[in-house]
Amino acid sequence: MSDTESAPTPAIDVQGLHCAYEGRTILKDVSFQVRRGEVFFVIGGSGCGKSTLLRNLIGIQTPVAGSVTFLGESFTKARPERRQELLQRFGVLYQGAALWTSLTLRQNVELPLEEYTTLSRREREEIATLKLAQVGLAGSEDFYPAEISGGMKKRAGLARSLALDPAILFLDEPSAGLDPITSRKLDDLVLQIRDLLGTTMFVVSHELASIFSIADRVIMLDREQQGIVAEGQPRELARSSGDPRVREFLHRGDLPPT
Numbered sequence: 001m002s003d004t005e006s007a008p009t010p011a012i013d014v015q016g017l018h019c020a021y022e023g024r025t026i027l028k029d030v031s032f033q034v035r036r037g038e039v040f041f042v043i044g045g046s047g048c049g050k051s052t053l054l055r056n057l058i059g060i061q062t063p064v065a066g067s068v069t070f071l072g073e074s075f076t077k078a079r080p081e082r083r084q085e086l087l088q089r090f091g092v093l094y095q096g097a098a099l100w101t102s103l104t105l106r107q108n109v110e111l112p113l114e115e116y117t118t119l120s121r122r123e124r125e126e127i128a129t130l131k132l133a134q135v136g137l138a139g140s141e142d143f144y145p146a147e148i149s150g151g152m153k154k155r156a157g158l159a160r161s162l163a164l165d166p167a168i169l170f171l172d173e174p175s176a177g178l179d180p181i182t183s184r185k186l187d188d189l190v191l192q193i194r195d196l197l198g199t200t201m202f203v204v205s206h207e208l209a210s211i212f213s214i215a216d217r218v219i220m221l222d223r224e225q226q227g228i229v230a231e232g233q234p235r236e237l238a239r240s241s242g243d244p245r246v247r248e249f250l251h252r253g254d255l256p257p258t
């Protein structure tokens with residue numbers, strides 16, 4: 001059996017993606033695959049199109065061309081109702097964690113369960129309590145977002161994005177606004193969840209510490225190139241990429257000799 005025949009279906013398969021705002025191309029001909037259970041990072045300098053790529057993947061924006069396939073099923077070709085169903089199989093952690101300020105942490109985590117399942121109130125509460133415990137927030141269920149730290153908000157957002165047991169989790173700049181230690185703990189949590197639940201993690205980030213500590217593989221986008229300039233394991237790319245843009249980014253601007 002050849003490698004292609006034995007390879008399992010990727011979690012995410014993107015082919016020839018073209019993303020634009022009102023005719024202004026940001027990304028063109030972007031193709032990559034994310035394996036199941038992988039911690040996969042999209043990296044690159046400010047304005048290279050990381051968030052744009054994320055928005056085009058999860059249907060907030062419609063790509064100009066190309067295809068996005070999740071777990072073997074086309075998302076780009078899916079009918080709107082099917083798309084909604086597929087979206088329930090993903091979790092998204094937005095930058096600001098996007099918690100409802102008038103709801104407690106438990107109520108925030110319960111929301112997707114209320115919206116998308118027929119579970120009873122008691123069952124929803126139990127799941128929400130469990131999800132909050134999974135992210136280290138046992139005992140904080142009745143706090144309101146304003147009463148907790150930025151790191152705890154991210155954890156609560158993570159608990160909410162895990163409520164429906166997603167196969168794939170999208171994280172948009174998870175470390176943004178966190179101090180290095182809190183950010184490190186969040187990284188550890190992302191790994192723990194992947195190891196425990198097998199969730200595929202698709203992370204948009206330019207935090208080198210996170211990239212080097214938890215990314216299995218990365219793609220690096222470049223603004224001028226309007227696409228991918230590197231793909232691989234971050235340490236390997238930092239050490240031996242032939243592209244100065246890649247080595248410079250991964251060495252914080254200090255271009256090491258080849």
Ligand SMILES: Nc1ncnc2c1ncn2[C@@H]1O[C@H](COP(=O)(O)OP(=O)(O)OP(=O)(O)O)[C@@H](O)[C@H]1O
Pocket residue numbers: 021026044045046047048049050051052053206
């Ligand atoms: N809603 C929008 N309308 C028009 N142009 C946009 C919009 N959002 C982003 N852009 C442009 O698209 C390009 C890519 O932006 P994007 O936010 O995807 O980059 P990024 O890599 O995520 O940047 P950062 O790391 O700073 O968040 C930028 O030139 C930006 O100005």
